[in-house]
Amino acid sequence: MAASWDVIVIGAGMAGLSAAQQLHAAGRRVLVLEKSRGIGGRMATRRDETGQWDHGAQYFTARSAAFRRQVAIWLRANLIGRWHAPIYAWDGQNLSISSPQQRFVGTPKMNAPLGAIAATLDVKLSVQVTAIEATAQGWQVNAGEQIWQAPQLVLALPAPQAAALIPVAHPMQAAAENIPMSPCWAVMLSSEHAINLPFAGAFINDGAISWLAHNSSKPGRSGQHWLLHASVAWSQAHLEDSADEVIALLIQAFNRLLARWGQAEPHWQHAGAHRWRFAQGSSTQAVVQSAETGLVLAGDWLAGGRIEGAYLSGIDAANALLAATAGQQRNQS
Template sequence: MKTNWDVIVIGAGMAGLSAAQQLRAAGKDVLVLEKSRGVGGRMATRRTDAGQWDHGAQYFTARSATFRRQIALWLRANVVSRWHEPIYAWDGTTLQASSPQQRFVGKPTMNAPLRAMAAQLVIELSAQVSCISRSCGAWSVHSESKTWQAPELVLAIPAPQVARLLPATHPLQAATAQVTMQPCWAVMISSKHAIHLPFAGLFVNETNVNDDVLSWIALDSSKAGRSGQHWVLHASVAWSLAHLDDTPDMVIDALCQAFSRLLKQWGQSKPSWQAATAHRWLYARGNAEAPITQDASDGLAIAGDWLAGGRVEGAYLSGVAAADILLTHSAN
């Protein structure tokens, strides 16, 4: 693969791919680098012989006209569907329907729309970027075995990773270093028998409920293109922080016990859990408290959901915004 490009995008999550898509549409020669083995970021799906689970982002909504247009394209391509199943909230005493809104999921997996975007792009997977540098009007991006160069660069990764890559003297380094991102442990389990509950997804009030262990419960197999009895449990931020270095087995045990206690409280018999696995999202949630100003005077832009409210839509819009910043700068 060649090493010189118009733009290099680091990160193949929603923010990175939306930026790359916009830049490619404008005629730029774009390379996307991704440290993982697949695209999607936190819009991830875990597949095993026992089934599949969307263990990161659970669904997404659309408030802006820009993102609604993109979702319409995904719906027509059959890589996104509406999630019509009921979503409830639990405050420790009452189960009640959550606020009604139109929710969407990838079909048949959460990362399906990102794979559709990626199909039109040049992406190098398992590319762990170790450092970046700039000289003679171009950015050099280094991994252990390769170096790529481009006059323009998009960092579409979590704020702490942006701060580590940026030179200490870069004007965005201090701003990104101040952004705090929070972890989330996710547990993926299956039940041998159906569990009959009035909801497919549940927000758990994290204050004085169930020892503050859980924040979200979902019957993942209730989404279009899925089957079986596959559940996703997300731990609360507080619990995840307190148990950041626990082993996966310890996390599975704690979250399954917390779910079982809730089921007992709701009059359900204790299920027989199967195919349990866990994943730690180190940078699951984050939001820049103050706006971060970008001028792309050196050909660099940043993107990520943490720049725009922490939602999937925010990630998409931040990628579009980063592309627009670079295109505006290069046109001047």
């Protein structure tokens, strides 16, 4: 027999968990389903015996009043810290300091604030949703032999993954399918000795690498761990390369940069790679909704593509469903 909830949220990243938190606070019975073994989505940290790397989102800023209030709560709870280290930009010829702004990271890993949210919710991990179906009662969610039902559903997934689940006849299927998303290869490195650069992170506006960071400079981290993000164009061109091929090519690119900056070629003790197939979206909408059918899309590909955008997208998704429920109740009274 299918288990019933008020709302089912698929995806336990920032958007999904902020939506679920808002709905739970309003008294709704919420279930969160996540295909991975852990929460966080691209607010991810890779760990092994040599250290850790934030291989997805690197930091976040807070511009809106709503997100600044949430950031203040996380700061008081020591779930995040300020990343004070200097950030530079490289144009192929010159290094210059980037515009100053407050940057925050989860401590001791990026998904720490999301862990605090998830602890208050019913979250099921390692659940691969295979289909969603519109029913007379709302939505049925299938994951193998497991079935759940709810009148309302939030898909907090990359747009292509949401499009693959939404029934073709539903008006939101085409909307999700037509939103482009770009990939990003990430390479994680550990060096035997310190690399003496004047910055902790740098935007690279020339060549294969778009961003590099001394991950260990962030609060709560230690060691000599570096993170490289490839540019969108490079990642698209090398999308189906093996991890070993990507590692070799991006290490060569990093070593060339280090030589330009007067650094000897390091001895890399560890190298790993991760492909983010759906890393960046371009939509400026905060949410894609068909609240009258009980379906809302949210994610970091909306509202500018930042962590803050994911948070606001989740809040807006929850509010859209709460407003739809209130409207239905008024019509029935």
